Amino acid sequence: MAHVSHAGTGLERAGSPSVSPAMRSPLSKMAKLFKKRTSAVVLDGAHYQRCEDLQQEEKGILRRFWILLVITAVLSSSLSFLIDAFTYTTGHLRHNLTIGAPLKAICFNVCLACLARLVVRPTVEAEGSGFPEMKAMLFGKVLFNFLTFRVLVSKALALSLGVAAGLPLGKEGPNVHMAACIARVIHPAFFEKRVRSSHGAHGAGGSGVGSAVSKLLLAACAVGVGASFSAPIGGVIFALELMLPQTYDAFAYWGCFTAGVVGAITYAVERTLVAGGAQILPLISSNVLPGEGADTEFPLLRLVVDIILGSMCGLLGGVWVRCHAHVSATLKKWRSQDTPQTPRPGSSQEPLLGQARGRRGFAGRLLQLLGGKWRDLALVAGITTLNTILASLLPLLGGKQQPLLISTIFNKRLHLDAPEKWVISWAGVTGTMTFCFLTKWFMTLLALSAAIPAGVVAPTMIIGGLLGRVYAHVLLPEWFIEMLLQKDGVPPTELEKGAFMARCAIVGASAFCSAVCRAFAMAITVFEVLALPNSVLPLCCASLAAIFVANKVSLPFFDANLATRNLGGIPAITFTDKALEPVMKVMQVVEMGECLPQVTSLRHVLQVLMSTKHDFFPIVRPLDWNISDQGLLEGTMTRQSAERLLRMCDPTGDAPDKEVDLLDPRFQAPPDGSEPLVEGSPVRVSPDCTVKDAYLLMKVAESDGVVYVTERGILQGFVTLNTLMSREI
Structure with missing residues (x-):
């Protein structure tokens, strides 16, 4: 009491009001600070100039x-x-x-x-x-x-x-x-x-x-x-x-x-x-006029015919993608065995018995000229030879360039104008179309596996067009086509039948390409180029059916390619149910020993750096200092920032036990304007967040490729962009 009275007397003599010890605490200073009407941002001329x-x-x-x-x-x-x-x-x-x-x-x-x-x-x-x-x-x-x-x-x-x-x-x-x-x-x-x-x-x-x-x-x-x-x-x-x-x-x-x-x-x-x-044809063209081969008294039945064709294209398109993946992997493995044997510098090899020193045969000199490799060239030469021979044996193909071939397949007068020029006499129209379809099916598989630049859209449209022709010639009987196209009991003309078959080829081309690429845009592209008003519903319905069926059979062509390059996470997010999995299924569980406590020593920071290979380290505040198996996520720090922290706080290495508060404001907003060492607001999601949503969050947020998984603020694990991209399907 005497001490208090003495302190109070001293304060009174100094002309100051009486202040309790609580008023002199740091909490009191913080309260007074937050009562001030101040802000970190000053809306002055400099602020607006920066904006x-x-x-x-x-x-x-x-x-x-x-x-x-x-x-x-x-x-x-x-x-x-x-x-x-x-x-x-x-x-x-x-x-x-x-x-x-x-x-x-x-x-x-x-x-x-x-x-x-x-x-x-x-x-x-x-x-x-x-x-x-x-x-x-x-x-x-x-x-x-x-x-x-x-x-x-x-x-x-x-x-x-x-x-x-x-x-x-x-x-x-x-x-x-x-x-x-x-x-x-x-x-x-x-x-x-x-x-x-x-x-x-x-x-x-x-x-x-x-x-x-x-x-x-x-x-x-x-x-x-x-x-x-x-x-x-x-x-x-x-x-x-x-x-x-x-x-x-x-x-x-x-x-x-x-x-x-x-x-x-x-x-x-x-x-x-x-x-x-006049010389360079457009890639897609047809002589079918609006209404030709489309007018019918049974519109729903006609739509069912197109949907069945689309489903068939989807099934065969998915099978084609699987076949390509197998053929491409097999040929790539065969080509990879062709590794040139280059002697090490300074090494000498004795010639074999009976072989002159320093002399090479013609084959050896040719192989040396080609860089010591021959398998890739032999593969390309074999595929080209086979393609040329088969094309010469099938007059419908006849070595035509792709725009001309597509125009021929989409021609309504194909079966009327001199069919003897393209029909194989012993096979007939049906057999010729079937042989052309199988030839393009297998040759496109081989050509796209030959390790040269190649696109897949135009070749698969040709395959689909031929498939549509086979569908119209083989699976649809003559009486059914006549019933479908007749008007008021008047049977259709041969030209109308030809237009119907050409439309089947157009729908097949769009649906098969859509199934391979898994792109509905092919229906829009074909409609945009040909401008056939009556083809909108057939193209859309057939392409949707093809995509739906193909999704049950295989990945899309481009995504199947990514899956072989340790980038299977892209098709997993895009076209599979794995995109709907909760992020807790793919996250990497974080142990407390891999985290950095909010208040830690430099020795512990160094130990965490050396004991883990992570590029990111969460900063946590343990719920219980005695039982440290759970912690609240407070921030994050990269490996480079942790190394900078060690060099800054202990440049000579003489104070490894020095304690630092990682949430110190100078680490998040350095006074000198340098790059912050700590991110105090890490991107986080709940465990029930889907994988696709976590990926999209990475894209739009400055997450540096990592998202933390927390439940009620408690750290569960993390997911990185590399983890999502390299997932296996």
Whole structure:
């Protein structure tokens, strides 16, 4: 009491009011601080100037995006036209040089195909379609080695040579890949910033350079498909559909449409300037008129016929994807055995008995000239030879280029105009169609496994068109077709029957391609190009039925490719029920020994760094200091930040037992403006959150590729982007 009285007397003598000990505590100081009407943000001129600067920076990014988008669309469409012009010219050259000489035709095609393989051999990134790589990049996998000038040149040359050799190769996927290569070659700095963008690292979410690059990659898909078919609407929907699930905004939507329209216009203008466009046919064309082969007194029955065709296409399309995966893996394994044996520097090998030293036979010198490999060239040569021979034996195929072949399959007068020119006498119309269908089925499987640039859309449309013809000729009896097409008791004419069969081919082409790619956009593309009003419902119903059936049989073509590259998580999120699994099923459970306590010693931080291989470390506050098996998630820290913390707090290593509070404000908001060491608001989800929702959250949030799983704030585990991408199906 005396002490209190003395203190009070002293305070009174100092002219100050009486203050209790509680008023002098840190809690009291904090309460007084929060009573002040102050803020960390001052709404002054500097604040609004910074807002204006950020807005202008965003406008500058979008301005560069639109300029780069238009230039890319023009150049990629021009490149697509040059490839078509080259294949058309080469086809005429082959026809003139090899008339009546099938052996010359075989040698001509084999030389072109082998040259295509030699062009692409040093650049493995140029092989295949290009769609899987684009999809992987949009899902967060940085693959900029696929977007170089070398890849662009190799892919363009090899694609031109492969298509000119008569192989059943499409150019839609390679066009998409080359469009992305063109964009990066024009403005490489625009792409390099994406690696440092938190938003762009995970897809099209957010804003800034990373988001703009993702939109640019998406627009490249639209312009590649739109220019190939001269169908900008179908190209846009095809791009958006194949890259789901993503987060899109109006700029991505209009960017895709702008790229598709500009690319289609550029291709059409260039095609018109070359001899009026009469030489280079569009990829899809037909002479069926509106109403021909579609008018019926039984519309529901006619729709059932198309749905059955679509279901058949879906079943066979799924089987075709499975067959391709098996054939491609088998041929790749066989090619991989062709490893050149190069002697080590300084090593010497004695010649075999009876062999002259330093001399090589013709085969040895030829093998050395070819880089010591022969299996890939033998495979390409064998496939090309077989394709040329089979095409010469089937007059309907007859070595026709793909636009001409599709136009022939969609021709309503195919069975009327000199059928003796294309029908095999001993097989008849039905047998000829069946043989052509089987030939294209197997040759497309082999050609797409030959390790050269190749698209899948056009070849599978040909297979589907032939399947539709077989369906109309074999499975539908003559009396049924007449009943379906008769009007007021008047039987249909032969031309109306031909139009009906051509429509079956059109529906089959759309449905089979939709089943292989799992893209409903193919129905829209076919309708957009052919402009047949009565075909909307048949195309849509058949394609939907095909997609539904194919989903039960196999993965889509492009996603099956990703599944073989340790990226099975992409098709798992896109096309399987694994996307609906709770995140707690795929999360990595976190033990408390792998976490960093809120208050810890530098020695413990070093121990956690050395004992685990994680790139992220959650910061937790244990619920019970004695039983530390649960903790509240308070923050997160990367491995690089933890190493910086050790160097900053103990540069000489003399104070390993020094304690630090990881939630200290100076670690989250350093006074010097440097990069924070601790993220105090980590992205978190509940255990019942689906895998797909967790992935989308990574895309739109600055999560650095990690999402923590908590229940009532208690840490359960974490999921990383790499974990989701590399899941097995």
